[in-house]
Amino acid sequence: MRNEFNTLIGSQNEAKAVEFLMAEGFRIVEQNYYARKLGEIDIIAMQDGVLHFVEVKSAQADFDPIYNFTPSKQRKVINSSYYYMKEKGLDMVFSIDLIVIRWGEIEFLENVTL
Numbered sequence: 001m002r003n004e005f006n007t008l009i010g011s012q013n014e015a016k017a018v019e020f021l022m023a024e025g026f027r028i029v030e031q032n033y034y035a036r037k038l039g040e041i042d043i044i045a046m047q048d049g050v051l052h053f054v055e056v057k058s059a060q061a062d063f064d065p066i067y068n069f070t071p072s073k074q075r076k077v078i079n080s081s082y083y084y085m086k087e088k089g090l091d092m093v094f095s096i097d098l099i100v101i102r103w104g105e106i107e108f109l110e111n112v113t114l
Contacts, residue, residue, distance in 0.1 A: 013058040014042055017099040020106050021045050026052065035083040039076035043099075044084065051094040052110075053081040058101035066100050069112070 018028055026045040033041045043054040055077050059065040077096055085094065098109040 013101045014056050016101060016106065017043060017054065017056045020099065020108065021052075021054070024108070033080070033084060035080035035087075038080045038083055039073075041077060041080050041084065049093065051085075051090065051092055052097050053077060053084070053094060054097045054099055056099045056101070064100075065102065066098070069098055074112075 014031070018031065021043065022028065024047075026047045028043065028045050029051070030044040031042065033044055035041070041053050042056045043052075045052045045054060055069060055073070057065040057068045059068075074096070081094060081096060085091070095111045098112045100107045100109065
């Protein structure tokens, strides 16, 4: 039951993140892209010729979800991003971004890597 609740909350927060990005002028390219054996990218978006790989982190409790974007998770997102670029035959500028949703507020952090 708890896992289903977390999945529902996660989906709702990803939808909020998509709305936010679209309002900021991003074009959503893909959602929930899964790279075999590497991991998932929550949102892939384009703006001004830059491809953005966006991880969404949120929490309902009194915990800052930014701490869930661990170095291990960052490596997975980076590796999945490279896999996506290779799979699609893309050679372009890209950014690893993070959207943190805390108590209903959205913070967008661009180009956040190790």
